[in-house]
Amino acid sequence: MHERKQPIFHLVKRGELSSKYALLIRLASILAALLAGALIFLLLGSNPIRAYGEILAGSLGRESARQRVINIAVPLLGTALAIAPCFRMKFWNIGAEGQITAGAVGATYFALTFGGKYGIFEGKEPSLLLLLMMALGAMICGAFWALIPAFFHAKWGTNETLFTLMLNYIAIGIVKWLQGGPWEGKPGSQIIPNFHASALLPKVFGVHIGWILVLLLTVLIFVYMRYTKHGYEIAVLGESMNTARYAGMNVAWITIRTMLLSGAIAGLVGFMIVSGANKTLYFGVAGGVGFTAITVAWLAQLNPFAMIVISLMLAVLEKGAGNLETVMGIPTSIADIITGVILLFMLASEFFVRYRVALGSRGLDWVRWDEGKAGVAGKEEAE
Amino acid sequence: MKKRILALILALAMVTALAACSGEAKDTGKTPESETGEAPASEMKTVKAGLVCIGDENDKGYTYNFIRATETAKAELAKKGINVEWVIKYNLIEGDPVAVANEELAEDGCAVIFNNSYGQEPAMLTVAPNFPDVQFVGLTNEGSWKDDLDNTHNAFNRIHEGRYVAGVVAGMKLQEMIESKKIKPEEAVIGYVGAYSFAEVISGYTAYFLGARSVCPSVTMKVQFVGSWSDATLEANAAQALIDQGCVLISQHSDNTTPATTAEKNGVFHTGYNADMIDAAPKASIISTRIDWTKYFVYAISAVAEGKNFDADYSHGMAEGEVVMTDLNEEIAAPGTAEKMKEVMDQIAAGTLKVFDTSKFTVDGKAVSSYTAIDMTGDFVPDEGEAIWDGEFHESAVPDLMSAPYFALRIDGITLLNEAY
Numbered sequence: 114m115h116e117r118k119q120p121i122f123h124l125v126k127r128g129e130l131s132s133k134y135a136l137l138i139r140l141a142s143i144l145a146a147l148l149a150g151a152l153i154f155l156l157l158g159s160n161p162i163r164a165y166g167e168i169l170a171g172s173l174g175r176e177s178a179r180q181r182v183i184n185i186a187v188p189l190l191g192t193a194l195a196i197a198p199c200f201r202m203k204f205w206n207i208g209a210e211g212q213i214t215a216g217a218v219g220a221t222y223f224a225l226t227f228g229g230k231y232g233i234f235e236g237k238e239p240s241l242l243l244l245l246m247m248a249l250g251a252m253i254c255g256a257f258w259a260l261i262p263a264f265f266h267a268k269w270g271t272n273e274t275l276f277t278l279m280l281n282y283i284a285i286g287i288v289k290w291l292q293g294g295p296w297e298g299k300p301g302s303q304i305i306p307n308f309h310a311s312a313l314l315p316k317v318f319g320v321h322i323g324w325i326l327v328l329l330l331t332v333l334i335f336v337y338m339r340y341t342k343h344g345y346e347i348a349v350l351g352e353s354m355n356t357a358r359y360a361g362m363n364v365a366w367i368t369i370r371t372m373l374l375s376g377a378i379a380g381l382v383g384f385m386i387v388s389g390a391n392k393t394l395y396f397g398v399a400g401g402v403g404f405t406a407i408t409v410a411w412l413a414q415l416n417p418f419a420m421i422v423i424s425l426m427l428a429v430l431e432k433g434a435g436n437l438e439t440v441m442g443i444p445t446s447i448a449d450i451i452t453g454v455i456l457l458f459m460l461a462s463e464f465f466v467r468y469r470v471a472l473g474s475r476g477l478d479w480v481r482w483d484e485g486k487a488g489v490a491g492k493e494e495a496e
Numbered sequence: 497m498k499k500r501i502l503a504l505i506l507a508l509a510m511v512t513a514l515a516a517c518s519g520e521a522k523d524t525g526k527t528p529e530s531e532t533g534e535a536p537a538s539e540m541k542t543v544k545a546g547l548v549c550i551g552d553e554n555d556k557g558y559t560y561n562f563i564r565a566t567e568t569a570k571a572e573l574a575k576k577g578i579n580v581e582w583v584i585k586y587n588l589i590e591g592d593p594v595a596v597a598n599e600e601l602a603e604d605g606c607a608v609i610f611n612n613s614y615g616q617e618p619a620m621l622t623v624a625p626n627f628p629d630v631q632f633v634g635l636t637n638e639g640s641w642k643d644d645l646d647n648t649h650n651a652f653n654r655i656h657e658g659r660y661v662a663g664v665v666a667g668m669k670l671q672e673m674i675e676s677k678k679i680k681p682e683e684a685v686i687g688y689v690g691a692y693s694f695a696e697v698i699s700g701y702t703a704y705f706l707g708a709r710s711v712c713p714s715v716t717m718k719v720q721f722v723g724s725w726s727d728a729t730l731e732a733n734a735a736q737a738l739i740d741q742g743c744v745l746i747s748q749h750s751d752n753t754t755p756a757t758t759a760e761k762n763g764v765f766h767t768g769y770n771a772d773m774i775d776a777a778p779k780a781s782i783i784s785t786r787i788d789w790t791k792y793f794v795y796a797i798s799a800v801a802e803g804k805n806f807d808a809d810y811s812h813g814m815a816e817g818e819v820v821m822t823d824l825n826e827e828i829a830a831p832g833t834a835e836k837m838k839e840v841m842d843q844i845a846a847g848t849l850k851v852f853d854t855s856k857f858t859v860d861g862k863a864v865s866s867y868t869a870i871d872m873t874g875d876f877v878p879d880e881g882e883a884i885w886d887g888e889f890h891e892s893a894v895p896d897l898m899s900a901p902y903f904a905l906r907i908d909g910i911t912l913l914n915e916a917y
Contacts, residue, residue, distance in 0.1 A: 177603060181596060293692070293723070299876045300904065301694025304590065306874070307618045390592040392622060395615075397589060435596065439546075439583050439604045 124468045135466045142462030146455040153451055159441055168448075171436020172429040178436075180319040184390055186428035187320075188213070188382045191327045192406035193413065193420045194334045195378035198371045200407075201338060201415055203351045206372065208262065208277025209379045210403025211284035212255040214396075216380025217387045218288060219254030220247040221305070221394040224387070225296060228309030240311040247312060248384050255380015256373045258284060263372030267365035281403065288396040296394070307392045314389040321389030328421075330378065335417040347371055379403070408456055430455070540579040543608070543801045545793075546601030548594060548620075550613035552586040555726055557751035557770040559586070562612050565789035572794045578801045594619035602627040607800045610635060610793075613725075614696070614900075624648050631800055636696060638900040640808040642872060649806065651792055652696075652899040654813030654892050656703035657844050658785030660851045661814075661821055662767045663707020664840050665783050665833055666745050669765055671712040672830035679744060681714035687738025688719045689731055689748040689755045693915050697721075697749045699891055699903035700769075703851050704747055705910055710856075711836070717910045718743060726751035732758045737913075739764055746780075756781045765828065772822035782829050784822040791818050811892040811899035815845040852889035857907040864889070869902040878902065 151161035172182050192209045199206040223246045227234050234240050262276035291297075291305070298306040314321040338344040346367050350357040357364055382402070387394050409427065413419035434448025547566060551559040566582045573580045583606060585597045594616045601609045602623065608631040611620045617634035624632040624645055633649040634640070640648045670684040686708060690697045705717045718741060720734040732754035735746050739758070745765045748755040753776040759766035760780035766773070768784035792810060799806035812818040821841070824834055843849035854864055867889060870881040881897050883890050892899050906912065 171600075175603065177599065181599070184592075299695075299871075301692045301697065302614060303692055303694075304615050304618070306876075307622075386592075391619075393591065393618060395589070395591050397591060397593075400593070435600050436604075438585060439600050444586070 122470050122472050125471045127467055127469055138465050139459070139462050142458045142465070143455070146458035149454050149458065150451040153447065153454070154443075157443065157447060159443055164437060164441060164443065167436050167440050168430065168433030170433075171440065172432040176319070178432060182425065182428045182432045183320045183324050184428075185431050186424045187323045187327050187389075188386055188402045189406055189409055189424035189427060190420055191323070191330060191382035191385065192379055192402050193409035193424060194327070194330050194417060195375045195382065196406060197334060197410050197415045197417065197420070198338060198344075198347055199375045200410055201351050202347045202368070202371055204263075204266070204368060204371065205274045206259065206262075206277050206375055207274055207404070207407060208259065208280050209375075209406055210399045210401070211277070211281035212258045212376045212379035213383040213386065213399040213403055214281070214284035214288055215258035215376075216251035216255035216383025217394050217398045218284075218291065218383075219250035219252075219380060220384035220387050221291075221296070221308075223247045223250045224308045224312035225305070228312035230309075234309070234311045237310050239313055239315045243311050244314065244388065247388060248381060251380040251384035252377040253380070255383060256377040259372040259376025259379070260369065263369045267368045285396050285399075288394060288398065292395060305393050305395065308388065312388060313392060314385065321385065323385035323389045326381070326385065330381075331417045331421060334378075338415075338417070343367075343370070408460075412456070412459055427452070540574070540577055541801050542579045542581060543573075543797055544581045544583060544604070544606045545797055545800075546598075546604075546606035546609035547582060547584045548588050548597050548601070548609065548611045548616055549584060549586050550589055550616070551726055551751065555751045556753060558726070559612065559751075561770045561786055562610075562789055565793055568788075568790040569793035569797065572790060573797060573801075576794075576798060578798055580797050588616065589613070590615040591619055595623050598623040598632065599626075602630045606630065608633065608796055610796075612636075614694075621645075621648065631796070631806070633796065636900055638809075638870075638898045641870065641898055642874065649796070649808050649810070650899055651796075651810040652892060652901065653787040653789075653792070653818045654811055655785065655787050655819055656699050656851050656891050656901070656903070657813045658787075658819040658821060659700045659703040660707035660844070661837055661840055662747065662783055662785045663704035663709075664711055665824070665829060665837060666704070666747065666765070666767050667708030667710065667712035667715060668830040668833050668836060669782060669828075670708065670715055670745060673744065674712070674714070682716075683742065683744065684712055684715045685741075685743045685745075686715060686717040687735065687741070687743030687746045688717055689734045689738070689746065689750050690719050690721045691725045691750050692723065693721055693912065695904045696901045698905070699901040700749050701747075702857075702903060702905070702907055702910065703891075704767075705907075706851065706853075706856060707840075709909065715909075718913055719910060720913045721915070722750055724750070728752040728754045731755050735759060736762070741913075753777070768822075774823065774825050778825070779828065782825045782833075786820060786822065788818050788820050791816065807895075809894050809899050811894040813844070813892075814841055815847070850888040852891055852903065854884060854887050854889060857905075857909075859905050859907055861908065864905060867905070869897045 154161035154164045172178055192213065196206050196209050223243065227243050229235055234243050258280060262273050262280060265271040265276060266273045292303045296305045298304050314323060317325060346362050350364060350367055354364060383398065386398055391398060405427065409420055409423045412423045430452045434445050437443040437448050438445050547562065549559045549562060553560040553563040570580050583601055583604060588594045588597050598609055598620050610633045611617060612635050614636045617637035617639050620632050620634055621639050621643060624647055628647055631647050631649060633651060636652045637650055640650045666686060673679045674681050674684060688701045690701060701719055708715045718738055720738050722730045722734050724730055731750045731752050735755040735758035738746060739762045746755050746759040747767045748769055753773050756766045756768055756773040756777035760777035765782055766777060766780040767782050770786050772784050773781040796806050840849060865884060867883040868878040868881060869883040871878045873879055883897060889903060890897065891903050892901060
């Protein structure tokens with residue numbers, strides 16, 4: 114009478130997994146993602162092998178395309194670096210989008226005020242002085258935009274996720290107002306004029322020098338997180354706020370300091386986008402980079418060097434997707450779906466690195482479901 | 497239990513297979529359509545043409561109007577032995593994404609690339625110097641006047657002529673309402689939903705108003721700006737606000753059909769832009785006007801196919817059949833509208849009717865005798881090009897002046913409710 118119901122499967126937490134095995138799971142997830150993507154292409158009546166080929170050809174097949182890939186990867190990497198310290202601290206800053214935008218506004222102010230004026234900025238070449246002013250202005254604005262939620266969080270414990278998210282829309286709204294208001298070019302056009310040549314980042318190997326800046330930044334953030342007292346404090350705070358308090362750390366100040374850094378870097382990214390890529394400011398300046406960078410940071414497990422690889426991979430997908438539209442007539446929205454599927458699988462693989470699926474009841478510690486004891490996870494298997 | 501898993505897998509496999517089949521079927525269904533060329537493929541000259549769009553055809557307005565023209569132009573060009581392969585990119589507003597799109601199209605072998613919105617041109621101009629053999633066209637913009645590139649072009653057709661005719665249709669309706677005592681003369685107020693206080697919009701609503709006033713002398717107009725080229729909800733709200741202020745007829749320079757449906761809901765009339773809106777609001781929408789881009793596409797693409805140059809700036813109108821009126825909604829139009837329309841259209845085509853006749857409007861109570869049209873120094877203050885001569889403000893007067901509209905006078909009789917935009 115009391116026959117127990119057999120579950121089809123259950124999840125078992127893994128012990129320490131050998132890195133070889135973990136790698137295998139991650140590779141399998143990428144394979145599964147590609148197969149799922151292939152299914153979508155098939156549904157659309159396109160040849161998936163050709164589609165994947167076009168993604169690669171479109172993103173890596175030409176020098177100009179490779180330059181574009183770097184162009185897309187630069188803000189992704191920069192922003193992932195910006196949010197990494199916050200995430201290590203378990204402070205969920207999803208406001209990079211707004212901090213980038215605020216930084217872009219700061220940079221644009223100097224570009225419009227000084228570019229092409231006052232004698233020293235009238236040359237056809239980029240002006241180092243003006244670019245430094247723009248970068249500094251961007252970092253201050255980005256840091257300020259991050260300070261607001263950090264201050265409220267540190268002072269009154271407000272929810273940083275909602276707060277940083279909402280500030281994104283305010284920043285974008287401010288740019289919309291600037292576009293139609295004080296910085297508008299032709300009356301009624303809603304367009305801010307392109308920057309003067311003196312306010313544009315110079316290029317090295319065909320890509321604006323933002324790529325050198327973010328690579329330097331990668332090393333700096335790695336050192337900062339791994340080898341400095343600040344980095345240690347951030348890690349402790351992320352593991353346990355009480356431990357940090359007990360150790361005598363100033364939790365409020367660490368939170369604010371880390372957010373200032375995060376916002377300043379995001380602001381710098383905003384400067385690179387307006388001065389290097391867009392050559393002007395408009396409301397879509399961040400273009401979702403602030404959100405995609407969260408994925409980059411997570412997939413890289415907050416490791417700055419892994420972020421280089423992940424952001425390049427995403428850039429290849431994005432640039433390749435543009436090629437799908439031109440060559441095969443596949444809408445970019447479909448390419449976005451496939452990118453999303455691939456990311457989902459890769460994130461899911463992290464789950465399978467930590468848990469494994471066991472069939473039936475093997476390995477289950479027979480606690481009866483209806484007794485509700487000790488949850489359902491079953492015993493941990495030590496390997 | 498293992499059977500259950502097996503069943504699951506089987507079910508999944510079946511769904512997959514089914515889905516794959518339906519995909520195939522769709523594909524084969526499409527093929528014959530694309531194969532119907534007029535001339536045998538061997539004799540056809542193939543040209544790749546790119547189009548960068550601000551929206552997509554789902555707006556049933558602005559971008560839809562362009563997509564329609566790509567199809568008609570393809571058919572026209574096929575008759576001339578030119579096979580045009582369109583590559584279209586959607587939802588690109590401005591900035592770097594627009595530059596990337598232009599670059600991708602150029603690298604993909606497009607010989608000519610059209611950008612359909614004003615805001616795209618600055619980004620387009622950063623790409624154009626790198627591809628001297630590719631022709632870049634900024635529709636509605638004016639870059640070719642100022643840059644020193646040989647491969648950049650502009651075009652915008654004389655839509656103010658169509659607006660004027662639509663205004664005549666609206667004015668006749670209002671006059672009919674006055675004569676049948678439905679409204680008093682001073683209650684003939686038009687509500688105009690405008691995107692921004694941009695010259696293209698100002699030129700449009702002014703032409704529309706002058707058309708209406710030519711048949712209904714007591715008419716006045718209120719303009720409500722939306723602050724967006726395309727936002728269905730805001731456009732509806734703007735229309736509603738205008739109706740609440742006593743407007744009895746709505747027109748629009750914005751991309752959606754919601755001003756038409758809002759007019760219908762409130763029992764007032766409407767004229768539209770870009771597309772026939774009678775389906776959306778059969779009891780309100782009387783007529784629409786639109787630019788037909790077919791001829792321009794055919795002109796530019798055949799020039800490219802033959803290796804010839806084409807004009808750096810271009811503006812045609814009713815005379816050439818490139819600004820057209822959609823079907824008249826005879827059920828609600830005032831009697832005699834069709835005849836009057838034909839008369840006005842013939843006069844415009846013949847050049848005997850001046851849309852912006854300087855004796856027909858005033859600014860701050862005074863007639864206007866001089867207007868500078870073009871800004872060549874880049875400070876957005878016009879500094880050369882006199883637009884008024886022979887008693888007429890010459891709008892989009894290519895080749896003397898540019899195609900991009902520059903009429904930005906605030907004439908008497910029109911009230912702007914919110915010039916913040």
